[in-house]
Amino acid sequence: MSTLLHTLQTEFDKFYDSSTREPITKRCVEETQTFKLQLKKLKAHLAKHIQDSESLGSEGNEIEKEKIKRRRDYVVDKLRKSHKTWDQSVKKQVKHLSQQHARFGKVGLVKLFDFGGIDNVYVNKLPAGSKKSVDGAISFHISRYNIGNLSVSGGAEMTRYLNEMYGIPEKISCKFVEMGQIVQDLKLGNSTSCRKWCDEDSPLNFELYVLECLQLFARGNTLETYHHLTAKLPPCSFHQITKHVSPILTQLVLGQSIQNIDETIQLQLQKCISLFTKEYCARKNLPFDSPLFLIVLSGVISFKFFMKYTTIRAVSHVDWTTEDELPFDVQLPNFLCHFHPIFICPVLKEETTEDNPPYSLPCHHILSKRSMERLSKNGTSTFKCPYCPVNASKSKTRRVNFVML
């Protein structure tokens, strides 16, 4: 679907030699090596020739002299040829490579230069002191996403490492230390700590079970695997048994091996880690997605709107940053919109705020206060609800409050 990506990929492949999948300069290296070996061989021939000529002296018969001369001629001729071949070949390779570079640039890369300056989009610069806050957010983010990748183990060690390496204060990293230790254990093939942590009725139990079965299978101890498969099955649905457990059991009994078992184990491991992380964050009342990530994601989604508007603004010389609201609707996906209730009054098409809160009419339709006051001419007259034919007056309305649970 992305033609740009396809073009780049095609042109990029040409940097490699089509048969050997080695970069083109590697060919130069190989040619040079061949050349060097040839020269060495010829040198040996020449040395031998000199030796033979000297030992033969003037006593040699015609046949021997002829043989020596022929060999010498061969050496001289081959020297010239080798040199010429090498010289032409390396020069050709480099020329070809340069051409391919130019082509990559002209056909592929140049199409990426579509945006003027991305810096122009960064209109609302974050205030000067904000780096400290950003660092704090990064600290949380790193604790959340990186704690399973550390090379040290043990809670205290992890905290100390995070503090020394990334400047993460203990009060942030300590929230995830337990999670980090369990994830590390899982990665090392040990699911005991995870089992201990997890709730009895959690779906994580089943996934851990599958993981352990696969790991035992890979280790090759048939009996142990069989025992685990049959005796340690946690409560789960019939569908889960048929889809995940039976195939393993079948392969085991038949004495076959599972295809791509390492990859399967990796996938299952990732699944367990992901599920565990979800439950951990839920139990500890921590956000599953770090705030930093959600904001960046929103930033990515809104980027094209900012870009379009920056261009419009530049053309029409209108400065929109003086307003306190963006002039366009970014249309974030639902999971980014459920943090606060947003009510848009149908009359004035504006968002209700503290100063302009929503009001309910007696028919239970809702307007903004400003709309209501305008329609009622500041409370002096009755008006018709914009939705239904019920009449209302200001006194019959009341302020309401949306609360998101």
Place this chain on the structure above:
Amino acid sequence: MTSLINEPSTDFHLKLNEQLFHIPYELLRRNVKQVHKLIEKESAILQGLFKEVDGLLESHDLEQDKAALVKLNEIIKKVEIFEKKINRRSDEELKLLERIHVRLKFFEELEESKASGNVSRLTEWYQKYTNVLIGDYLIRNDQVRSNAEQGNGGGDERAIDDKFWNPGVIFLKQQQLDQLLDYDILLAANRISKSLIQDHDMQPLLHWIGENRTFLKKNCSFLEFEARLQEYVELLKQRDYKGAIRCFQKFLLQFAESNYADLKLASGLLVFINSCQPQQPVRPIDELIDPQIITTNEENNCTAFRSISQSSRDEMYEYFFRKKIPNNESRFPAPSITKVIYEPHHRNRDLARYTNLLDSRRWHTLNELFTKEYYLMYGISHSEPLMMYLSLGISALKTRECLHKKEIPVSDKPDLDSYLEKDVLATTCPVCTDEFASIAKDLPYAHHTQSKLFENPVMLPNGNIYDAKKLKSLATALNNANLASLKDFEVMDPIDKKIYSEKEFITMYPT
């Protein structure tokens, strides 16, 4: 073109990150140019040598043959050296190609995630993207630390990278995203910046300027001039008049046309420094202020400066602009004291300009100029991309309710209060977190054209509107946690903690 969460297209992402391909491409081209030069040079040398060998062999003379053998040995040695050099270039090329390959795969994953319809997979890709942004931010903003205690025993390849490490690089490696950022470019800039700001060492910058002269000229950059000017000023601060004048004539004179006023000031500075008397005793110097600021003798002050006659100043200009360095020891005896202090009450305009030249903040401005040119050359944005996305994202998420601390009346049951406040009413809005609240204060709000509410909106007699289902399940949860004992048809308003009957629910129609 599908988009799952209204995210931009793959093409858009590629264009947004074009420097990810541009930089290794440029490096590849430079590499090929080097290879080309290498081959041309070697080819020419070998042509010559082979001709000699040919000539020697032509005569069919045994002694000549022996000489040819020696020459042949020489050739072989040269070819071996060439082989090593080109092998290094080939490895370099492989490294760069691998980088591009990994990046192409990265964007392919984006394409496939979008096509798969799997939102989880797509958000995972964006998590990686975010982590690359964080790596970039950390690298730019953190110190370059030298490899003192780096003891993780990395292999040879990592040793070169790890010579200068920093948390951003470590983070990227731990996340296995290090191929997605040209961090060596950023680290190189950091190193030069550090040498300028911390060490006041001009050499790394001058070296970089030397290697990139073509680009700087094309951009009509003043970087070289400013760097040499600073070098000159530093020499003057150390009272190395000989060195200063040498620097002036060798490096600064070429800018005589474009920066004449600056050069006049610079030459005047030498006179000025020379006219200053060291003051006794030396005042205590505040750590934060650059100690190398000039003072003048108490009695002399402005008059001392002005008293240097016009003719002697003209001599100075003549001296700088036309004549060569004569023996000048008699003229400018090196004083014993190198540090002097400034009396701030002079209003002489020239003095102010001279002290500007001597201010150590010039190192910072020089660094600013350098980073601007450097980032421009590599097509990297000057501000950190992370900050930009944060700014955009906060505005996109900021609603009118954000940053508003709601007034929640306290009840006589603290357990209940705390449960309701933390687990029920607390928002998970990223903008409202402590870290971002302070930043978000001054950023614009999002603009919405459609309401985004919840289902089953019902109003309680107190005017609060909730999702009816959630109210009922809250009631159950409160009962289960022994925080309340509500009957079957009762609910509790989490804000005012009053109990209401379901019969009092009024269905609302906000849309």
